[in-house]
Amino acid sequence: MDIKKFKMIDEDFICEVCGKKVTKLGYTARDHCPYCLSSKHVDINPGDRACLCKGILEPIDIEKGKKDTYKIIYKCKKCGEIRKNIVANDDDFDMILNIMKKDI
Numbered sequence: 001m002d003i004k005k006f007k008m009i010d011e012d013f014i015c016e017v018c019g020k021k022v023t024k025l026g027y028t029a030r031d032h033c034p035y036c037l038s039s040k041h042v043d044i045n046p047g048d049r050a051c052l053c054k055g056i057l058e059p060i061d062i063e064k065g066k067k068d069t070y071k072i073i074y075k076c077k078k079c080g081e082i083r084k085n086i087v088a089n090d091d092d093f094d095m096i097l098n099i100m101k102k103d104i
Helices: 092-103
Strands: 056-064 072-076 081-087
Touching: 056 092, 072 092
Parallel strands: none
Antiparallel strands: 056 072, 072 081
16 A cells, blocks of 8 residues: 555445445544445545445455554455455454454
């Protein structure tokens, strides 16, 4: 990710997977649903909305990031691209654990 190409977009949306209303994160850009952890393949660089795919990004794994952060690893159900997003403070912890258990 080129940090210079990051465009801050923090907005409410309806999750296309679980149908729940997702509110702004407030401290950084909201890029996935905190309930089912799904995302949408809309960006080439964070916040640019330039990706034409528009497929569902399915959470497939969790990885340890820098310091005390974790990242959700996604695979696009439409084009197969792998993407990563930082876990948000309000993400469903049980969902995170369920994804991590798949590796055991």
